[in-house]
Amino acid sequence: MIDALHQLADELREEGGLLANTVREDGAQPQPHGEAVAARGATYPLLVEAIREGYLQHYASGRVVRPEDPDLALLAGDRLYALGLERLAALGDLAAVGRLADLISLSAQVHAEGEPARADAIWDAGAAALGDGR
Numbered sequence: 001m002i003d004a005l006h007q008l009a010d011e012l013r014e015e016g017g018l019l020a021n022t023v024r025e026d027g028a029q030p031q032p033h034g035e036a037v038a039a040r041g042a043t044y045p046l047l048v049e050a051i052r053e054g055y056l057q058h059y060a061s062g063r064v065v066r067p068e069d070p071d072l073a074l075l076a077g078d079r080l081y082a083l084g085l086e087r088l089a090a091l092g093d094l095a096a097v098g099r100l101a102d103l104i105s106l107s108a109q110v111h112a113e114g115e116p117a118r119a120d121a122i123w124d125a126g127a128a129a130l131g132d133g134r
Helices: 002-013 032-036 043-059 068-088 094-112 116-132
Strands: none
Touching: 002 043, 032 043, 032 116, 043 068, 043 094, 043 116, 068 094, 094 116
């Protein structure tokens, strides 16, 4: 599998702008969600990891994008969500767009309920379901 996080980092640097200056790479990073969807095609790991990175900007620390400004982190998260969902829509996989939008929404809900550990389980299940085409 192509390293989706390195590919994401390269694309953000090439794109330029504010996010390009926040890209950091610290060696190997776990990519279980991208790996879960790899059987769907080469594009899926990148877009799922972009959406995951967007989620991490909102609720934790990113693996690739690490802005020092919390407001920029929120904007980066929105940009990364959009990047992944846009690519998925371009593939014509509207069912997967809906599933990932639900995943984003459920993750936000459990954080609002003060149960962030549930978000990890939701992400694991969501990526596995998307990988299986469910």
